[in-house]
Amino acid sequence: MTTTAINLADYIREVPDFPKPGIKFKDVTPLLADGDAFAAATSQLACFVPSGLHAVVGIESRGFIFGAALAQQLGLGFIPVRKAGKLPGKVHAIEYELEYGVDALEIHRDALTAGHRVVIVDDLLATGGTAASTVRLVRALGAEVACCVFVIELDALQGRKQLSDVPVYSAIHYAD
Numbered sequence: 683m684t685t686t687a688i689n690l691a692d693y694i695r696e697v698p699d700f701p702k703p704g705i706k707f708k709d710v711t712p713l714l715a716d717g718d719a720f721a722a723a724t725s726q727l728a729c730f731v732p733s734g735l736h737a738v739v740g741i742e743s744r745g746f747i748f749g750a751a752l753a754q755q756l757g758l759g760f761i762p763v764r765k766a767g768k769l770p771g772k773v774h775a776i777e778y779e780l781e782y783g784v785d786a787l788e789i790h791r792d793a794l795t796a797g798h799r800v801v802i803v804d805d806l807l808a809t810g811g812t813a814a815s816t817v818r819l820v821r822a823l824g825a826e827v828a829c830c831v832f833v834i835e836l837d838a839l840q841g842r843k844q845l846s847d848v849p850v851y852s853a854i855h856y857a858d
Protein backbone atom coordinates (compact mmCIF):
# COMPACT_ATOMS: atom_id res chain seq x y z
CA MET A 683 0.00 0.00 0.00
CA THR A 684 1.28 3.49 -0.75
CA THR A 685 1.20 6.04 2.05
CA THR A 686 -1.04 8.41 0.04
CA ALA A 687 -3.90 5.88 0.21
CA ILE A 688 -3.93 5.81 3.99
CA ASN A 689 -6.63 7.45 6.10
CA LEU A 690 -4.84 8.01 9.40
CA ALA A 691 -8.07 8.20 11.41
CA ASP A 692 -8.73 4.55 10.53
CA TYR A 693 -5.76 3.64 12.75
CA ILE A 694 -6.83 5.55 15.88
CA ARG A 695 -8.71 3.48 18.45
CA GLU A 696 -11.12 5.35 20.68
CA VAL A 697 -11.28 3.91 24.21
CA PRO A 698 -14.19 5.25 26.27
CA ASP A 699 -13.75 6.10 29.96
CA PHE A 700 -9.95 5.75 29.95
CA PRO A 701 -8.02 6.66 32.07
CA LYS A 702 -11.09 7.96 33.91
CA PRO A 703 -14.84 8.20 33.33
CA GLY A 704 -15.89 10.65 30.62
CA ILE A 705 -12.56 10.69 28.75
CA LYS A 706 -12.58 9.32 25.19
CA PHE A 707 -8.96 8.22 24.96
CA LYS A 708 -7.46 8.35 21.45
CA ASP A 709 -5.14 5.35 21.30
CA VAL A 710 -2.40 5.70 18.68
CA THR A 711 -0.91 2.23 19.20
CA PRO A 712 -2.74 0.70 16.18
CA LEU A 713 -1.24 3.44 14.00
CA LEU A 714 2.23 2.84 15.43
CA ALA A 715 1.89 -0.90 14.88
CA ASP A 716 1.30 -0.44 11.15
CA GLY A 717 4.48 0.50 9.30
CA ASP A 718 2.73 2.25 6.41
CA ALA A 719 0.39 4.20 8.69
CA PHE A 720 3.24 5.26 11.00
CA ALA A 721 5.27 6.40 7.98
CA ALA A 722 2.26 8.27 6.57
CA ALA A 723 1.68 10.06 9.88
CA THR A 724 5.36 11.05 10.10
CA SER A 725 5.32 12.31 6.49
CA GLN A 726 2.17 14.30 7.17
CA LEU A 727 3.80 15.99 10.17
CA ALA A 728 6.92 16.68 8.09
CA CYS A 729 4.78 18.48 5.48
CA PHE A 730 3.72 20.99 8.15
CA VAL A 731 7.27 21.90 9.18
CA PRO A 732 9.17 24.81 7.59
CA SER A 733 12.80 24.43 6.57
CA GLY A 734 15.77 25.84 8.45
CA LEU A 735 14.97 24.45 11.90
CA HIS A 736 17.52 23.39 14.49
CA ALA A 737 15.68 20.56 16.23
CA VAL A 738 12.46 18.72 17.02
CA VAL A 739 11.19 19.08 20.60
CA GLY A 740 9.06 16.10 21.67
CA ILE A 741 6.76 15.99 24.71
CA GLU A 742 6.80 12.92 26.99
CA SER A 743 5.69 10.35 26.25
CA ARG A 744 3.96 9.75 22.92
CA GLY A 745 5.50 12.95 21.59
CA PHE A 746 8.84 11.11 21.86
CA ILE A 747 7.70 8.47 19.39
CA PHE A 748 6.40 10.82 16.72
CA GLY A 749 9.02 13.46 17.46
CA ALA A 750 11.95 11.07 17.06
CA ALA A 751 10.54 9.71 13.79
CA LEU A 752 9.97 13.26 12.53
CA ALA A 753 13.50 14.30 13.51
CA GLN A 754 14.91 11.37 11.54
CA GLN A 755 12.80 12.21 8.50
CA LEU A 756 13.87 15.88 8.62
CA GLY A 757 17.53 15.17 9.42
CA LEU A 758 17.26 17.11 12.70
CA GLY A 759 18.20 16.44 16.30
CA PHE A 760 15.64 15.53 18.95
CA ILE A 761 15.16 17.27 22.32
CA PRO A 762 12.96 15.66 24.99
CA VAL A 763 10.65 17.61 27.29
CA ARG A 764 10.04 15.33 30.26
CA LYS A 765 7.95 15.01 33.37
CA ALA A 766 9.60 16.30 36.56
CA GLY A 767 12.68 14.50 37.86
CA LYS A 768 13.50 12.44 34.76
CA LEU A 769 16.22 14.50 33.06
CA PRO A 770 19.69 14.05 34.64
CA GLY A 771 21.26 17.41 33.77
CA LYS A 772 20.47 20.95 34.88
CA VAL A 773 16.90 21.71 33.89
CA HIS A 774 14.52 24.55 33.36
CA ALA A 775 11.10 23.62 34.76
CA ILE A 776 7.56 24.87 34.39
CA GLU A 777 4.46 23.99 36.40
CA TYR A 778 1.05 23.97 34.75
CA GLU A 779 -2.45 23.39 36.01
CA LEU A 780 -4.37 20.20 35.39
CA GLU A 781 -8.07 19.67 36.01
CA TYR A 782 -7.11 18.64 39.54
CA GLY A 783 -3.72 19.79 40.81
CA VAL A 784 -0.55 20.73 38.97
CA ASP A 785 2.01 18.96 36.80
CA ALA A 786 5.50 19.97 35.76
CA LEU A 787 7.61 19.65 32.61
CA GLU A 788 11.36 20.05 32.28
CA ILE A 789 13.96 20.65 29.54
CA HIS A 790 17.74 20.50 29.78
CA ARG A 791 19.06 24.05 30.10
CA ASP A 792 21.80 23.43 27.54
CA ALA A 793 19.46 21.83 24.98
CA LEU A 794 18.69 25.10 23.18
CA THR A 795 19.90 28.66 23.04
CA ALA A 796 19.14 31.98 21.36
CA GLY A 797 19.03 31.71 17.59
CA HIS A 798 17.63 28.16 17.58
CA ARG A 799 14.24 27.56 15.92
CA VAL A 800 12.34 24.37 16.71
CA VAL A 801 9.14 22.47 16.03
CA ILE A 802 7.23 21.08 19.04
CA VAL A 803 5.57 17.67 18.60
CA ASP A 804 2.99 15.72 20.58
CA ASP A 805 0.54 13.00 19.71
CA LEU A 806 -2.55 14.98 20.69
CA LEU A 807 -3.72 18.55 21.37
CA ALA A 808 -6.53 18.66 23.93
CA THR A 809 -6.83 21.74 26.22
CA GLY A 810 -3.42 22.98 25.09
CA GLY A 811 -1.87 23.27 28.56
CA THR A 812 0.91 20.78 27.86
CA ALA A 813 1.93 22.31 24.54
CA ALA A 814 1.66 25.91 25.80
CA SER A 815 3.93 25.03 28.73
CA THR A 816 6.43 23.50 26.32
CA VAL A 817 6.39 26.69 24.22
CA ARG A 818 7.25 28.62 27.39
CA LEU A 819 10.09 26.23 28.23
CA VAL A 820 11.63 26.63 24.77
CA ARG A 821 11.31 30.42 24.91
CA ALA A 822 12.79 30.53 28.42
CA LEU A 823 16.01 29.17 26.89
CA GLY A 824 15.96 31.97 24.32
CA ALA A 825 14.95 29.77 21.40
CA GLU A 826 12.06 30.31 18.99
CA VAL A 827 9.09 28.02 18.27
CA ALA A 828 8.43 27.86 14.52
CA CYS A 829 5.28 25.74 14.92
CA CYS A 830 3.55 23.03 16.95
CA VAL A 831 2.42 19.84 15.20
CA PHE A 832 0.11 17.09 16.42
CA VAL A 833 -1.14 13.84 15.03
CA ILE A 834 -4.58 14.47 16.61
CA GLU A 835 -6.45 17.61 17.64
CA LEU A 836 -9.65 17.61 19.72
CA ASP A 837 -11.26 20.71 18.22
CA ALA A 838 -13.96 21.13 20.88
CA LEU A 839 -11.37 21.68 23.62
CA GLN A 840 -9.95 24.68 21.72
CA GLY A 841 -6.36 23.97 22.71
CA ARG A 842 -5.04 26.12 19.89
CA LYS A 843 -6.39 29.18 21.72
CA GLN A 844 -3.57 28.68 24.23
CA LEU A 845 -1.14 28.60 21.30
CA SER A 846 -2.47 31.70 19.58
CA ASP A 847 0.97 33.16 18.84
CA VAL A 848 2.33 29.93 17.27
CA PRO A 849 1.29 28.20 14.01
CA VAL A 850 -0.52 24.94 14.90
CA TYR A 851 -1.01 22.01 12.51
CA SER A 852 -2.75 18.67 13.14
CA ALA A 853 -3.04 15.63 10.90
CA ILE A 854 -6.42 14.46 12.25
CA HIS A 855 -9.24 16.56 13.72
CA TYR A 856 -12.00 15.23 15.98
CA ALA A 857 -15.04 17.41 16.56
CA ASP A 858 -15.49 16.14 20.13
Ligand code: AMP
Pocket residue numbers: 705706707708709741742743744804805806807808809810811812813841
Ligand atom coordinates in the same frame (compact mmCIF):
# COMPACT_ATOMS: atom_id res chain seq x y z
P1 AMP B 1 -3.66 18.97 26.97
O1 AMP B 1 -2.56 19.53 27.80
O2 AMP B 1 -5.00 19.05 27.62
O3 AMP B 1 -3.65 19.55 25.57
O4 AMP B 1 -3.39 17.40 26.86
C1 AMP B 1 -2.48 16.91 25.95
C2 AMP B 1 -1.72 15.74 26.48
O5 AMP B 1 -2.58 14.82 27.17
C3 AMP B 1 -1.07 14.97 25.36
O6 AMP B 1 0.25 14.61 25.75
C4 AMP B 1 -1.93 13.74 25.15
O7 AMP B 1 -1.16 12.60 24.96
C5 AMP B 1 -2.77 13.62 26.43
N1 AMP B 1 -4.21 13.52 26.16
C6 AMP B 1 -5.16 14.42 26.53
N2 AMP B 1 -6.39 14.01 26.18
C7 AMP B 1 -6.23 12.83 25.54
C8 AMP B 1 -7.14 11.91 24.91
N3 AMP B 1 -8.47 12.12 24.85
N4 AMP B 1 -6.62 10.80 24.33
C9 AMP B 1 -5.29 10.57 24.38
N5 AMP B 1 -4.39 11.39 24.96
C10 AMP B 1 -4.84 12.52 25.55
